[in-house]
Amino acid sequence: MALEKPYLDVPGTIIFDAEQSRRGYWLNQFCMSLMKADNRDRFRANERAYLDEWAMTEEQKQAVLARDLNWCMRTGGNIYFLAKIGSTDGKSFQQMAGSMTGMTEDEYRAMMVGGGRSAEGNRYVGEDGDAQAHRQPQGAAGAAGNTNKEGN
Amino acid sequence: MARITASVFTSHVPAIGAAMDMGKTQEAYWQPLFKGYDFSRQWMKDNKPDVIFLVYNDHATAFSLDMIPTFAIGTAAEYEPADEGWGPRPVPKVQGHPDLASHIAQSVIQQDFDLTIVNKMDVDHGLTVPLSLMCGEQDPKTGSWPCPVIPFAVNVVQYPVPSGQRCFNIGRAIRKAIESYDEDINVHIWGTGGMSHQLQGARAGLINKEWDNKFLDLLIENPHGLAKMPHIDYVREAGSEGIELVMWLIARGAMSDIDGPAPVPKVAHRFYHVPASNTAVGHVILENQ
Numbered sequence: 312m313a314l315e316k317p318y319l320d321v322p323g324t325i326i327f328d329a330e331q332s333r334r335g336y337w338l339n340q341f342c343m344s345l346m347k348a349d350n351r352d353r354f355r356a357n358e359r360a361y362l363d364e365w366a367m368t369e370e371q372k373q374a375v376l377a378r379d380l381n382w383c384m385r386t387g388g389n390i391y392f393l394a395k396i397g398s399t400d401g402k403s404f405q406q407m408a409g410s411m412t413g414m415t416e417d418e419y420r421a422m423m424v425g426g427g428r429s430a431e432g433n434r435y436v437g438e439d440g441d442a443q444a445h446r447q448p449q450g451a452a453g454a455a456g457n458t459n460k461e462g463n
Numbered sequence: 464m465a466r467i468t469a470s471v472f473t474s475h476v477p478a479i480g481a482a483m484d485m486g487k488t489q490e491a492y493w494q495p496l497f498k499g500y501d502f503s504r505q506w507m508k509d510n511k512p513d514v515i516f517l518v519y520n521d522h523a524t525a526f527s528l529d530m531i532p533t534f535a536i537g538t539a540a541e542y543e544p545a546d547e548g549w550g551p552r553p554v555p556k557v558q559g560h561p562d563l564a565s566h567i568a569q570s571v572i573q574q575d576f577d578l579t580i581v582n583k584m585d586v587d588h589g590l591t592v593p594l595s596l597m598c599g600e601q602d603p604k605t606g607s608w609p610c611p612v613i614p615f616a617v618n619v620v621q622y623p624v625p626s627g628q629r630c631f632n633i634g635r636a637i638r639k640a641i642e643s644y645d646e647d648i649n650v651h652i653w654g655t656g657g658m659s660h661q662l663q664g665a666r667a668g669l670i671n672k673e674w675d676n677k678f679l680d681l682l683i684e685n686p687h688g689l690a691k692m693p694h695i696d697y698v699r700e701a702g703s704e705g706i707e708l709v710m711w712l713i714a715r716g717a718m719s720d721i722d723g724p725a726p727v728p729k730v731a732h733r734f735y736h737v738p739a740s741n742t743a744v745g746h747v748i749l750e751n752q
Contacts (some may be wrong), residue, residue: 317695318622323665324703328622336528343527346546381664390663390704391523391620398548404477405740408667419668423738424492427659427670434699442666449665 320435323442327389335387338375341365342392351399380411413453465563465644469510470714470728471503471653472682472747475519475592478740480552483595496744499734500596506731506748507597507609513648514560514611516567516637517590518713519655521616522547525584531621532579534633536571537586537614538564545585553603554591560611563644567613570640576633581616590614593655596746619656619707624694630709631690634716641717654714658745659737661702670737674700675745678708682747683730686715702742719751726752 318326325331332339341362344350354361362372374382375396383393390408397407409419422428432440441449448454479496482488488497524545526532542557568578594608601607615637618624625633634652641650661669678701681689690712697705719725728749737743 318698318703321666321698321703323667324661324698325664326622326698326703327620332528332621339523339528343523345548346524348546348550351548384663389523389620394522395548403481403740404662408662408741411664411667413665423668423670423741426672426737427743428661428666428668430669430671430674430700433666433669442664442669444665447665 320437322433322436322438322440322444325384331387331389333387335371335389337366338371338383338386338388339392341367341375342388342395345395345399354399378410380407410452412450413448414450415452418450418452465641465646465648465650467638467641467650467652467717467719468512468751469651469731470718470749471593471597471651472711472714472745472749473593473596473653473655474658474739474742474744474746475589475655476739476742476744477547477588477592479744480588480592480595481549483600484553496736496739499736499744499746502732503597503746503748504599511609512651514563514613514650516613516615516641516650516652516717517593517655518615518617518653518710519589519593520619520707520710522587522589523620524587525581525616526618528621531618532616533618533625534576535579535581535616536564536568537581537584537616538568539582539584542584542586542590542614544591545587547587552588552591554595555601555603555607557586557590557594557608557614558611560613563641563646563648563650564613566644567637567640570643571633571636574636574639576636581614584614586614589616589655593653615713617710617713619704619709624706625709626694627692627709627712628690630712631686631716634713635721637713638717638719638721652714652717654711656707656710657701657705658708658735658743659701660704660707660742662704662741664703666702668741669702670743671700671702672735672737672743675743676735679733679735679745679747682711682715683749684727686712686721690716715749718749728752
């Protein structure tokens with residue numbers, strides 16, 4: 312009997328289940344390595360060479376080099392692990408999360424100060440909330456062609 | 464006999480720790496949040512426990528994808544603040560309570576819950592931010608936390624994560640375990656993490672104040688009912704990482720009214736604020752009557 316996965320129809324969301332975990336094992340282990348200052352230095356000095364030490368797929372490496380966290384997530388990354396790439400870059404968690412929406416940093420921060428994103432229209436795929444795929448990108452960063460064309 | 468006198472519930476957002484570490488707590492953005500903890504810091508001084516049993520989640524820090532324990536109890540003598548990529552937080556080491564922790568591990572496993580026993584690990588913001596919020600700034604070298612802490616890490620990172628019901632039930636088992644410890648000590652149990660939490664994807668920044676406040680109502684008044692809420696409701700209503708809230712049910716399950724004739728605990732303090740970085744912040748202090 313198939314496993315129950317009721318979370319597959321939540322828009323703009325990838326749940327890190329066993330399938331994602333298998334896909335992303337080496338990508339996430341690479342992220343863990345950035346908890347050591349020496350490794351952060353080596354990564355900063357030559358990102359490509361450092362990534363080549365890991366059994367990641369070429370697509371995962373490209374996603375990391377592009378700092379496209381949505382792309383990293385699609386290839387099995389988990390946000391708690393990916394955060395270590397952002398911290399290596401000196402970014403706050405808000406900057407990292409914001410980068411996944413297609414908004415600029417200011418746009419995203421303003422949304423949060425204004426009370427955050429509404430759950431209305433964002434509970435199921437196919438509704439009309441701002442996290443739905445047909446409403447991406449959400450802001451000027453995405454409009455400039457940077458990120459999140461698929462809304463995940 | 465040891466007893467649980469109170470439970471504390473709070474978010475553990477990393478940016479809160481960063482704001483404290485960088486001296487930004489009086490900035491306009493952060494001031495309303497920290498004001499919500501003024502009461503709590505005084506309360507901690509007036510109600511100092513002998514031990515804190517602190518339920519939190521490890522954020523891919525001590526546990527990578529190499530090992531993913533569902534419930535892990537720290538039985539070590541001390542724990543270092545972890546380097547999560549920004550360098551370790553400048554806060555004191557956390558002293559453990561190996562004797563009580565080992566006693567709880569033995570008792571809870573004998574009550575049919577499988578715990579992973581951890582004798583060596585670093586602790587991340589999930590554990591240190593609640594301590595900072597409740598105890599205020601501490602010098603990393605000369606300062607110290609008010610008492611020993613038993614870390615209890617719950618997997619809410621890789622699905623499936625434990626259900627609310629299982630968390631609630633393990634809280635009940637922890638209470639029994641603590642009450643069977645011979646020494647006459649006062650224990651607080653803390654549940655941390657969560658409130659509207661969507662940290663990823665096009666849906667990042669989801670905040671659902673109505674749902675969060677309903678959760679707090681139910682946590683206080685109807686925890687048995689709240690324990691039955693399925694995971695998917697947390698995800699749809701409070702965000703993919705909103706699932707961290709199941710950990711609050713562990714602390715609530717350990718309160719006296721759950722299995723005994725005791726009255727509903729007194730709400731000493733309740734606070735809610737948006738935003739802290741990407742999320743909402745919720746906070747409650749309950750005292751056993």
